[in-house]
Amino acid sequence: MMHATRTHRARPVPFSSRPSLAERVGIPYMDIGLLTAAVGLIGFSIFTLVEATRHDVPGDPYFFVERQSIYAVLGLIGMLALTQIDYSRFRELRVGIYSLMVAGISMVFVFGVAARGSRRAFDLPFFSFQPSELGKLLLALALAGFVIDGARRGSPRQRTARYLLLGLAPAALVFLQPDLGTSLVFAVITLAVIFVAGVRWTHFAAIAGGFAALVTVVLVLAPAIGTPVLKGYQEERLTSFVHPSVDPQDAGYQQNQAKIAIGSGQKTGRGDQATQTRLDFVPERHTDFIFAVIGERFGFLGAAFVLSLFALLIWRALRIVTLSKNLYGTLVAGGITAMLMFQVFVNVGMSLGIMPITGIPLPLMSYGGSSVLATFLAIGILQSVYMQAQLSQKGGDFL
């Protein structure tokens, strides 16, 4: 086996007389690269927020920093907790998980708080919780289970259709909130899981064709016959990156401002001289456009550093896809990896003016409890896959 050599790495002896705290939480058994990338990213996120949001909330310079730190700590705890569990148990719980996800997403239609014309979150005592963020992870866990479970039922075509239906149903629910960006993430996770599961290439060709047809209908035909599917601002956002605008109300303007912010950072950044992101030219700078803040404040060096951490994260995640002890782990890890890749590319691309504005957070960088928690939990699952693979190699279970 190509990964057999990994087991030669020196490791603490299990059941040693006095395990350290690090040992007790399992850090030595995790994928250190993945852990480093995750911790580095959340650390840099907090550092960036310290600099960028000092004057955002009058009288409380650390409003966002404090909250993001709490989310980070909660996320880390959640991640460590998940690493202790064999993810394979989630396969059995797939129906429950799937129901929980659909229920959670549906609940916002009833109890959700509206923000900027969209109901995406519940108000909890300390923060507003966005079920669709956690839903991404739940979808990967449930769908992977369904794929394995249904592998012998029906023709290949029926199976593909069933998986697609299972994945795209919650995506449609999210789309109706409306949250176009997150619904696209759901779709990407679905596609990734069935891709890794080995669905036929011809089916993918059909799916691609269907997607092209859908885009045509949504962007061209539906508005033409007077029943637009997308809200005006959504369509504008999706198409505006090809035609920047000078109107501050337009999405194209925001994107152009983000581009100016990043460009003006040059090689080493403008630090406190940053104006684009400090004077509100770039909207949503602590959430969706945080990469513009990094680009302006820390320049190419800072942005490249963050991208390197993401590259490390995705490299380790992809590696875990190949290491998993069972197909379920492979599919779950594949879904999570695709989710991370998609979010990073779309979010950074949006700030760089090469992707449309879709409101997708940058994992572990953007401010926001739901996103940070969900991403940490996803990484916890990846770590669990990794650790279970290590254990199966050794043929033992030390926990």
Place this chain on the structure above:
Amino acid sequence: MYLRAPDDRRPQMSSGFALRVALMGGLALIMFAVIFFRLWYLQVLSGDKYLAEANNNRIREIRVTAPRGEIVDRNGTVLVGNRTSLALQVNLQKLARGVEARRGELRRLADVSGLSLQRIRREMHRQLLELPSAPVTLRKDVDYDLVYYLQEHQADFPGVVVQRVFVRRYRHGTLAAHLFGNVGEIDSKELKDPRYRDLVPGDEIGKDGVEYEYDRYLRGRAGATRVQVDSLGRPKGQLSVVAPKPGDNLRLTIDSDLQGAGEAAIGAFGLPGAFVAMDVRNGQVLGMGSVPTFDPSIFTRPITPSQYQSLVSEDTGAPLANRATTGLYPTGSTFKPITATAALSSGNLTTTEPYTDTGSITVGGITFENAGGAVNGTITLPTALQVSSDVFFYTMGLRMNGTLALQKWSRRLGLGRATGIDLPAETDGLIPSPAWRNRLYRQKLTDRPWSAGDNINLAVGQGDVQADPLQMAVAYAAISTGKVLRPHVGMEIDDSAGRVVQEIAPPPRREVKIDPSYREAILSGLHAAAQSPGGTSYQVFGGFPVPVAGKTGTAERPGQADQSWYVVLAPYPKPRVVVAVTIEQGGFGADAAAPAASQILSQYFNARAKPVSGGTENIE
């Protein structure tokens, strides 16, 4: 291990699975490559450009307009000052977006401002065509009530601002209205003029008169406050302040008392007319007026087309026209001293040559008669001027026909071309010549070629000749001093502290050689015409305490009553001032123009004429 069902065991990495994972990895690689290259392009290759854009974004320059300099008369009396006014302006780019929202906003604005919606639209449209980027001024002098209302309801009126602006204030009403010219926003054509290269849309410049002519002094320099703003344009701190530099003051050569006296004198007849009073030593214009006149403050408010029409229409006498510099009139007998100068200097006449005036001469079958059928007997040049013998000067015209001496000397003395006064509106006038008329004849614009009769008519200021009072004043001054002056109404530029920045003293355009004996003969004739019994204006100037030399003129204009002229040099024999007056349809020179000139000179010398009897009875 638990949970390991047979179908759950991951198969050996099949080649299909490896391919799929490799594809994902490849996708990730491409994705990061794209992002890195894009980042490199934005930050390293185009960083300078984006940095400039970022700076551009956050810095707003708020222009602080400078008050224009004041215009004062030669004694320092302020004629044109400034006052501040609150102007209601609309910034087209910042108006409510969307057709409906914009219509609603404009309707609300119409309601609160008292302007009609139609008028607002028209103003905006007009301005949009001229200068799309400048704010549109809808109304000046808005009430504080409206200002407060707009401030309280700012959210309902995006793009509507009330700006404090400087507005010209004319302290003496219509006094010297024709000289100042109006001030207005620079238009797109003017913006390209190098004269206005530091200006931006919305700046005000002088459009006419001395406001135009001395604009670069009067204008001042706008200041600028550079502020850092956020994306909504809210100020976030000042970066630098450059205080506006008020314009320099312009001191005119005009004496407001004389100006007032002149305007009153020519206005007394209720007829269109004009006057000029000029210092013959240096070309300083002491007074210049034209009736009918207008209120210059009309231009400080947006003017309607019908208002403007009434200022330039023939029906209302075109009050906007300055007849002193743009009138195109035959001059009548006031031309005779010019004819005399030409005849003497060209050797066609001597100062003592006796000439027998039989009351008429016949040339080419046409008989030219003295006005009123007078017969003056044997006379010399001074007497011919005193009694204004037409036959004498007809003969001079006849003698000079074919030599162009009369045309040459007329032009040399400053007729037939603009005097070069520091006012933008000035006409050339016309001295008819054989070449001119023959060209018109060839072009079939007239029914006959040049003939001796044309020169005969020109010799007495009738026919095709056209001149304005300013040109006549310059010509008389040239006869008396030998210098063709460049008249000017600007005297000096003073800075706001009162220091002289620049004196305005243009040199004479040229000197003309006139034998002193000729000059003496002509001036003595003019003196006799004014102040010796039998002179044409003796009844007006006979009792005037200062010796003067003046000539009446009664110009025939087709389809109109005769035009009254008077040009006078004073004091005789060493004149300091020349006054030229013309009253359209005023009749004989001695009836309208001469009394007006007398009033102006009374003001100048601070003296009053005593009534006399005698003199020729309105005959020329």
